[in-house]
Amino acid sequence: MKAAIFKFYGSPEVMEIRDVDKPFIKEEDRVLIKVVSASINQYDNLFRKGYIPTRLENGFTKPKTQILGIDVAGIVEAVGKNVQKFKVGDHVFGSCVGSHAEYVCPRQNVLSLMPKNSTFEEAAAIPCAAQTALQALRDVAQVKAGDKVLVYGASGGVGHFAVQLARYYGAEVTAVCSTSNIGWIRDLGAEHVIDYTKEDFAHNGKKYNIILDAVGKRTYFSCLRSLTENGIYITEHPLYPKYHPIQLMIGSIIGSKKAKIHLAKPNDSDLDLLRVLKEKEILRPVIEKCFTLNEIVEAHRHVESGRTKGKVVLKIE
Known part of the structure; x- marks a missing residue:
């Protein structure tokens, strides 16, 4: 599968698109998702730059986890044996490290069904x-x-x-x-x-x-x-x-x-609430700009400027 990776810490230019192994369901509470959209957060910039606190978690000299992204919206392609909430074909959104790629495999407890009135781009803008x-x-x-x-x-x-x-x-x-x-x-x-x-x-x-x-x-x-x-x-x-x-x-x-x-703790209960608020039009994600996965460097530059209006979203599919 295609993914945006960074093998070294540094400026947006360290990001590149590479072919990597597609994830698969190892644990029975996981869900395989074909990613349609993801968003970029300051989290991604912090890890890509390699601020000292993030290096303690992700490797001091080189990143251990090389695919960024913590928000995902996509389509369920497979489910583990213990997954009860979702089935193949469901449109879902939630939190998942490594979402700047064509596939991710998160646990079911950090996902929710997409709001019925939401596009994939809007759903990807919500979680984090x-x-x-x-x-x-x-x-x-x-x-x-x-x-x-x-x-x-x-x-x-x-x-x-x-x-x-x-x-x-x-x-x-x-x-x-x-x-x-x-x-x-x-x-x-x-x-x-x-x-x-x-x-x-x-x-x-x-x-x-x-x-x-x-x-x-x-x-x-x-x-x-x-x-x-x-x-x-x-x-x-x-x-x-x-x-x-x-x-x-x-x-x-x-x-x-x-x-x-305060740092967010992803969970399905809060995602379920946010889904309801979006469906009732109480909550509205504002998206300033969408980039394709191939435009990952430009997307990082834009978010790094610190002047984003609302959210910046990646179109993966």
Whole structure:
């Protein structure tokens, strides 16, 4: 099968299309999927560049896992003996390492049936980013109706889902983005929008119960004055070079204003919920651009720019 691989850490140019062995079902709870679409996340850039924390997991000098991608949407071609949820021919979406390839073989507990009103591209845009936003707001911050939530980086992959999910839980949402994104972010449900090129929210005197830094561009201490007495700051990108983990350690044990790192934990229950929200048109994935698998280098360059509006999707088939 064809796959986008990287044999060395580095710039987008290390990515190349190669023929590799097609996966097969080894364990009885796995599903063989013909990949139609996948998306690119900051996760892929971090692993491809080889930031030190990722090298500890994926090999210090050269990558052990050479196929990136953690979101998948496709068609079931085979199922293991213990698979109950899916059958051959089902359209599914979910989380799976190595999805930038023609086939993947994930466990059934990280998959769900595709939303009935979704294209493969839309479904591939949902899993990682939307589960990240959902778990951060619902589980870590325990958002409730009436909370004031600020989403920094609201036009990005995690951010634009966070705006919609915070509204779903009844929060009052303030979105922070650049000038060109204000219109469509309002359309997603943000009641207030701050243009970060013209105003720093940390200096306007307003306070929020939850500040979700969806792009890793703010520090805990820079947000302290904007948190309510028992407010919580959550970061989704603790691996960025400018990020200082000591801040979170201090913020987690001192005072009433908390700081948390959050990384998504893929699971079928959350995917099932996101499927229902998409079918009810409560959740809408925004896709800025689609690339083919052969355009993998250009796709990585685009995501690495940090100016993606919503999601970037790969068309594999």
